[in-house]
Amino acid sequence: MYSLTPFAIRRWAATLLLSGSLLPALAQSGHDQELFETQKRLTVGVTKFAEARTALKAFIGRRAVWVQKQEETPDQLTAEFALPTPALGSLDSLTAGLGYVLENNLNAQNLTSRLQELSAEEEVTAAQLARVEKELQAGRLSEVDRQRLEAELERQSSSLSRLRQRQQTIKSHAGQAYVTLRLYDEVSFPTGNRKVSFVNMPGVEYSYLRLDNPKPGLTSRAYQGYAIKYMFTRGKSYFNLGVYKPLVKGEEPDFVNELFVINFGQDFYPRNFGRGRRKFLNLYTSYQLGGFILNRNAEESNEFIPNLNLGLGLELIKTRHILLDTKASYFVPLYEHSRDLRGILGQASFNFVF
Known part of the structure; x- marks a missing residue:
């Protein structure tokens, strides 16, 4: 053994x-x-x-x-x-x-x-x-x-x-x-x-610009128009490109009959209001920086003017695939006669995942 x-x-x-x-x-x-x-x-x-x-x-x-x-x-x-x-x-x-x-x-x-x-x-x-x-x-x-x-x-x-x-x-x-x-x-x-999340969300935007000091014969009381809004981060960062037309047209040569707008913008969610995680009613602040081509009735009277918009917005509906939001901002042209074209700008947009 x-x-x-x-x-x-x-x-x-x-x-x-x-x-x-x-x-x-x-x-x-x-x-x-x-x-x-x-x-x-x-x-x-x-x-x-x-x-x-x-x-x-x-x-x-x-x-x-x-x-x-x-x-x-x-x-x-x-x-x-x-x-x-x-x-x-x-x-x-x-x-x-x-x-x-x-x-x-x-x-x-x-x-x-x-x-x-x-x-x-x-x-x-x-x-x-x-x-x-x-x-x-x-x-x-x-x-x-x-x-x-x-x-x-x-x-x-x-x-x-x-x-x-x-x-x-x-x-x-x-x-x-x-x-x-x-x-x-x-x-x-x-x-x-913090990771940057890129998305591909094209969309359309409606804008209404009411001027503070419209000048008879030079500018309309208000302008409205449509733009293409392309959002590329969930942050949100985006570009928009559009045209604003006067509500009341003028015949004078110096009358501003069109604003061709291009901007880069970003929206920021406040820390104490959910940071944009809700599906409805997300509050945010925003800025848009870019410029617009100011067209007058006179064919050769075109100018490029930089502008800055600061605003406050509200996302009405937000899902993984669609976004419907609105914002109000102050439209500020950055040139010597800015008083003639500055005013309150209201925007509503719809974006979707493409």
Whole structure:
């Protein structure tokens, strides 16, 4: 009958220690996220960081099955934790209400085939282990052969323990999701962590310009017209190109009968009014910078005049595919006779994803 040497006993003890204490920790490490059927990554920027951090920590403490990592700095919170899969909807609702969700990725996989592979590996390893044990118990062995078999016995035992622990871990994670969450303060990270999201949203715009000081024989009381508005970021940044015509036409040679307008514009969402995340009634401020060609009745009386508009707007309807908004701004031509053409400009536009 074969009896283990002190050398073999020490190796068996090390193997049992590994399988009994270290493997559960390894199975729950970030490197073993593949042992979960569902994996989720969330990155959220907020303006009220302290309140958002408190809300998320309370959620993790209340709903997480276990927490792998939770690290805090004055302007960041990073956490990795396991969550019951049905609770992912609550997590999405919470983060959407806290700030701007920059990343929300969900990956799902079926681990049935992986369990079958591990089970097959377990059978092969168990058979190899039984073979080594049988060889150690059979007859007289040289010291070299005994040490070789003892080393192989240790390897096979460790491998078998890992395979069984891995299967157990996968089964224990059934119905759970591994979540990697990053929360940061938008004020502390104004540019480096904020992604510019480009879009392709052409549209049309109606404009109505009412002048402060119309001059009889030179300008109409008001001008109206249409423009093409092309929005290229969700920010929102855009170009518009259009023509304004007078409501009341004049026959004088110096009468302004057309404004051909081209502008670059940007809109900005206030931090305390939802930052444009609602589907209805999003408030924003705006500016437009560009110019217009002023055409008079006299064929050769054309001028290019730069202009700046500062305004306040309201998005009436906003979805992933359409945008309907309105704005009011002050139209300011940047030239010496600006008093003749400045006034209140109202605009309404419709854009859609192309």
